[in-house]
Amino acid sequence: xxxxxxxxxxxxxxxxxxxxxxxxxxxxxxRAKAQExxxxxxxxxxxxxxxxxxxRESRLLTRAMLEEEEALPxxxxxxxxxxxxSMQWIWTVAFGLAATGVYALYTGYVEPWQQQLExxxxxxxxxxSLLIFQGALWKGWQSMITLLEVLAxxxxxGFAVAFLRKRVRRGSALAIVLAGFCAALVLQPASAWASxxxxxxxxxxxxxxxxxxxxxxxxxxxxxDGTVEGDVFLFGNDANINGHVKGDVIAFAKYLQVSGTVDxxxxxxxxxxTVRGTVAKNVLTFSDLMNLESAGKAGGSLTIFVENLNLEGxxxxxxxxxxxxxxxxxxxxxxxxxxGDQLTINxxxxxxxxxxxxxxxxxxxxxxxKLASPVEFHKLERRPRYxxxxxxxxxxxxxxxxxxxxxxxxxxxxxxxxxxxAAAEQYGxxxxxxxxxxxxxxxxxxxxxxxxxxxxxxxLALGFWFLMxxxxxxxxxxxxxxxxxxxxxxxxxxxGRMALGFVLVRIIYTGLEQMHVIGLLAALGIFMxxxxxxxxxxxxxxxxxxxxxxxxxxxxxxxxxxxxxxxxQPA
Amino acid sequence: MSAPGKMEPAGAIAxxxxxxxxxxxxxxxxxxxxxxxxxxxxxxxxxxxxxxTMDIFMKLKDKLVQxxxxxxxxxxxxxxxxNHCWDVLRRRKTRQDKxxxxxENVPLEHPDPNQLDKLIEQRxxxxxxxxxxxxxARARMALVMRYYSDMSYDEIADALGVRRAFVGVVLLRARHxxxxxxxxGGALAAGGAS
Numbered sequence: 001x002x003x004x005x006x007x008x009x010x011x012x013x014x015x016x017x018x019x020x021x022x023x024x025x026x027x028x029x030x031r032a033k034a035q036e037x038x039x040x041x042x043x044x045x046x047x048x049x050x051x052x053x054x055x056r057e058s059r060l061l062t063r064a065m066l067e068e069e070e071a072l073p074x075x076x077x078x079x080x081x082x083x084x085x086s087m088q089w090i091w092t093v094a095f096g097l098a099a100t101g102v103y104a105l106y107t108g109y110v111e112p113w114q115q116q117l118e119x120x121x122x123x124x125x126x127x128x129s130l131l132i133f134q135g136a137l138w139k140g141w142q143s144m145i146t147l148l149e150v151l152a153x154x155x156x157x158g159f160a161v162a163f164l165r166k167r168v169r170r171g172s173a174l175a176i177v178l179a180g181f182c183a184a185l186v187l188q189p190a191s192a193w194a195s196x197x198x199x200x201x202x203x204x205x206x207x208x209x210x211x212x213x214x215x216x217x218x219x220x221x222x223x224x225d226g227t228v229e230g231d232v233f234l235f236g237n238d239a240n241i242n243g244h245v246k247g248d249v250i251a252f253a254k255y256l257q258v259s260g261t262v263d264x265x266x267x268x269x270x271x272x273x274t275v276r277g278t279v280a281k282n283v284l285t286f287s288d289l290m291n292l293e294s295a296g297k298a299g300g301s302l303t304i305f306v307e308n309l310n311l312e313g314x315x316x317x318x319x320x321x322x323x324x325x326x327x328x329x330x331x332x333x334x335x336x337x338x339x340g341d342q343l344t345i346n347x348x349x350x351x352x353x354x355x356x357x358x359x360x361x362x363x364x365x366x367x368x369x370k371l372a373s374p375v376e377f378h379k380l381e382r383r384p385r386y387x388x389x390x391x392x393x394x395x396x397x398x399x400x401x402x403x404x405x406x407x408x409x410x411x412x413x414x415x416x417x418x419x420x421x422a423a424a425e426q427y428g429x430x431x432x433x434x435x436x437x438x439x440x441x442x443x444x445x446x447x448x449x450x451x452x453x454x455x456x457x458x459x460l461a462l463g464f465w466f467l468m469x470x471x472x473x474x475x476x477x478x479x480x481x482x483x484x485x486x487x488x489x490x491x492x493x494x495x496g497r498m499a500l501g502f503v504l505v506r507i508i509y510t511g512l513e514q515m516h517v518i519g520l521l522a523a524l525g526i527f528m529x530x531x532x533x534x535x536x537x538x539x540x541x542x543x544x545x546x547x548x549x550x551x552x553x554x555x556x557x558x559x560x561x562x563x564x565x566x567x568x569q570p571a
Numbered sequence: 572m573s574a575p576g577k578m579e580p581a582g583a584i585a586x587x588x589x590x591x592x593x594x595x596x597x598x599x600x601x602x603x604x605x606x607x608x609x610x611x612x613x614x615x616x617x618x619x620x621x622x623x624t625m626d627i628f629m630k631l632k633d634k635l636v637q638x639x640x641x642x643x644x645x646x647x648x649x650x651x652x653x654n655h656c657w658d659v660l661r662r663r664k665t666r667q668d669k670x671x672x673x674x675e676n677v678p679l680e681h682p683d684p685n686q687l688d689k690l691i692e693q694r695x696x697x698x699x700x701x702x703x704x705x706x707x708a709r710a711r712m713a714l715v716m717r718y719y720s721d722m723s724y725d726e727i728a729d730a731l732g733v734r735r736a737f738v739g740v741v742l743l744r745a746r747h748x749x750x751x752x753x754x755x756g757g758a759l760a761a762g763g764a765s
Binding site: 018019022023026028046047049050052053054056057058060061062063064065066067068069070072073075076079489490491493 | 599603604607608611612617621624625626628629630632633682684685687688691694696697699700703714715718719724739740742743746749
């Protein structure tokens with residue numbers, strides 16, 4: 001027995017092992033080792049036979065695998081045509097909706113507003129620039145133009161890079177945008193923040209004082225009796241402008257009285273605004289009550305969102321007004337456009353332009369009033385919204401516009417869209433996070449806005465929150481689309497599912513909206529789910545990539561003893 | 572499948588890279604049968620192979636921009652297909668096969684070449700295909716990559732996520748599994764001495 005064992009061991013030592021033979025026929029051995037095998041097989045018939053058998057086995061495998069025993073399935077033969085057709089359908093729908101959405105948005109909203117605001121004397125050709133860059137709300141925005149321009153350019157650049165080089169994925173584009181943002185913050189002119197700030201119970205500018213630049217005033221009582229050569233920013237309870245302001249007045253106050261002279265504009269967010277002095281340019285206000293007293297003058301236009309407006313003084317140009325009651329006793333140099341409950345024009349009123357009034361009751365016009373033309377009245381009907389044809393028209397238009405928005409987003413950020421939808425399909429986590437984001441972000445943004453330096457950050461946060469709000473329904477729609485059509489294989493499929501699901505969600509929601517509480521709950525559910533999904537996808541993307549999060553590679557056992565890169569050494 | 576030595580449709584590839592749907596269709600017609608057969612060999616069922624073929628060609632649209640035109644398109648396409656199929660198998664956790672075994676089990680002995688020769692002689696291609704279907708995921712995947720699409724050891728290592736030096740072990744083990752599945756593997760796989 002022992003002799004037989006020894007004989008077998010000798011045989012094993014003399015012959016090549018199978019691993020070496022396989023690596024030899026596969027040309028994976030280094031030159032020296034291959035020569036050794038070659039020399040051995042010239043003398044050893046058994047090893048030569050083994051090499052030949054392994055080669056035959058390789059050929060058998062290749063032949064067996066390459067043989068076409070079954071034809072291409074009909075499903076695959078038709079797949080190409082179906083894919084093309086489905087893509088055409090999706091693109092036709094997408095572009096159709098896109099064109100409808102853009103046209104409807106422009107003609108329905110942007111153009112009328114633009115015309116109205118131009119008529120009202122703002123003269124801006126662009127609504128965005130009017131509201132933001134021309135300092136309608138905050139003069140500081142003018143200094144932010146550089147920042148926004150840089151940010152916009154960098155954002156566009158980031159998208160361009162992502163488009164041109166699809167390898168630039170994940171956080172790269174975002175990193176570029178953020179880097180650009182930081183650079184813009186660092187590089188923006190320091191003068192944007194140069195201003196004087198005064199705080200206290202009672203603050204102001206005394207009559208013998210002249211402020212050379214802008215001034216920020218925070219206090220319970222704020223008075224400007226002297227001269228300010230820049231802008232005045234007021235935050236207080238009771239504010240009076242008795243002096244001379246050469247720039248604009250931007251006020252957040254309970255009561256604001258302008259008795260002095262303002263060479264620029266007045267933008268006021270107040271409870272009561274009274275103008276008995278002179279405002280050389282325009283007045284924009286969100287107030288409960290506004291009085292332009294008989295001694296008061298405004299050289300430009302008046303844009304007002306108010307409960308009650310009494311106009312006894314004179315106005316150089318047009319009025320655009322959203323008010324419950326408007327009583328006119330003074331002079332208006334331009335026309336009037338009003339939407340509200342009641343318009344009363346007294347006998348000593350004078351209007352040099354056309355008057356268009358949309359309301360519930362007809363205008364009351366006194367006999368002595370001097371009007372360029374009769375009041376053009378359009379009665380507002382109090383029918384439920386769902387009884388009105390244009391409600392449905394606008395639902396369709398908005399659906400088209402939001403589908404267009406979704407298409408653009410999915411094309412710009414295909415990977416992120418996929419991640420967001422994947423996050424949305426987890427249900428619990430996104431809804432929980434959505435509750436937090438839905439309520440938390442606006443609160444945080446408002447807190448940030450309380451500090452002046454935090455205003456840009458707060459506004460950006462609110463803007464982003466609003467963007468997520470707009471996207472929420474798109475996310476939910478896509479999940480619904482996935483439920484119906486199954487998971488998408490590519491961006492085009494995802495867009496198709498988004499369009500289908502979104503339209504269905506809108507149809508269902510339009511029905512639910514009429515049932516007040518249920519409609520509200522449905523809307524909240526959609527917003528929270530969608531916003532939570534976006535937040536979750538963002539959170540995951542911003543997490544550093546760690547091995548544990550990556551798909552785990554297969555188990556790699558240790559190599560056997562005597563193994564080298566060239567293969568296993570003969571025993 | 573483009574036969575070895577046959578010219579690859581460079582024009583269609585270039586046009587497909589720019590998003591031309593017709594060119595993509597051309598590539599699909601040219602390569603779909605080969606990719607379907609690859610998937611058929613690598614995946615457990617015909618339905619899986621059909622789904623995988625469609626997925627691979629949909630992926631191809633996005634991935635074409637990453638293709639280096641100086642290299643073989645066919646080889647690249649097989650690499651995409653191999654990665655996809657392995658991904659599918661891995662997601663299903665079907666890799667509970669021999670790769671988790673102790674590597675010491677790889678026989679280093681000299682098997683009986685005559686028995687092996689006889690086995691190869693007696694078995695038809697059809698029997699080999701049926702035996703392949705009974706193999707573990709990694710073994711089958713490795714054999715398909717090597718003997719169907721002629722992928723290099725480096726490419727196989729990359730697709731399977733193993734070290735290059737381990738590819739030979741995977742292939743040899745797969746052959747042993749195959750021989751066992753063919754019904755004659757006992758002595759051969761165990762490595763009977765001559």
